[in-house]
Amino acid sequence: SAVISQKPSRDICQRGTSLTIQCQVDSQVTMMFWYRQQPRQSLTLIATANQGSEATYESGFVIDKFPISRPNLTFSTLTVSNMSPEDSSIYLCSVGAGTGYGYTFGSGTRLTVV
Amino acid sequence: TQLLEQSPQFLSIQEGENLTVYCNSSSVFSSLQWYRQEPGEGPVLLVTVVTGGEVKKLKRLTFQFGDARKDSSLHITAAQPGDTGLYLCAGIPSGTYKYIFGTGTRLKVLA
Numbered sequence: 001s002a003v004i005s006q007k008p009s010r011d012i013c014q015r016g017t018s019l020t021i022q023c024q025v026d027s028q029v030t031m032m033f034w035y036r037q038q039p040r041q042s043l044t045l046i047a048t049a050n051q052g053s054e055a056t057y058e059s060g061f062v063i064d065k066f067p068i069s070r071p072n073l074t075f076s077t078l079t080v081s082n083m084s085p086e087d088s089s090i091y092l093c094s095v096g097a098g099t100g101y102g103y104t105f106g107s108g109t110r111l112t113v114v
Numbered sequence: 115t116q117l118l119e120q121s122p123q124f125l126s127i128q129e130g131e132n133l134t135v136y137c138n139s140s141s142v143f144s145s146l147q148w149y150r151q152e153p154g155e156g157p158v159l160l161v162t163v164v165t166g167g168e169v170k171k172l173k174r175l176t177f178q179f180g181d182a183r184k185d186s187s188l189h190i191t192a193a194q195p196g197d198t199g200l201y202l203c204a205g206i207p208s209g210t211y212k213y214i215f216g217t218g219t220r221l222k223v224l225a
Contacts, residue, residue, distance in 0.1 A: 105156030
């Protein structure tokens with residue numbers, strides 16, 4: 001299965017600032033997925049990033065708040081913009097492990113907004 | 115809203131005890147996955163169950179998919195502290211294309 005390198009692993013940010021999270025995959029993949037995991041909760045899909053096209057956002061998530069780049073088939077970034085304490089979460093990128101066979105995840109970025 | 119409800123939400127047990135985690139839905143799934151997430155890490159895929167009634171074993175972990183493919187269970191025999199983590203079931207409800215995660219079960223095994 002793919003290996004995903006995600007960074008930073010954690011950060012503490014001031015409200016109103018932005019943070020860009022990077023994900024590097026060791027193989028070419030068509031789709032990459034970005035998830036948010038709020039404290040003590042499960043995972044919620046933010047958006048799906050396809051190379052060469054605009055990301056597809058889930059209900060409740062907008063491009064202005066979570067802009068995504070996908071410059072090639074092995075790399076993607078998620079930016080959390082104009083942060084507030086409510087954005088404090090773990091952010092995870094993932095790629096599919098094959099149709100019907102689940103996903104492989106990066107180790108996550110633990111974001112704390114103060 | 116398609117939901118995967120897990121129970122219990124939290125579980126704290128002594129080393130050596132057995133436990134079962136449940137994952138239930140009103141929707142049918144073509145397959146379900148189970149993940150374990152340890153602190154500071156992303157979820158790691160443990161198993162995929164595909165066939166109704168299927169049972170899969172992974173060392174001390176036994177996974178079962180319900181006959182109607184609406185529910186699944188994870189049974190851990192003789193739990194060890196290394197089993198501590200957040201257990202998540204996940205899958206795509208039939209008739210949708212959205213991969214959803216269960217509500218999660220946070221397990222702590224005390225030495």
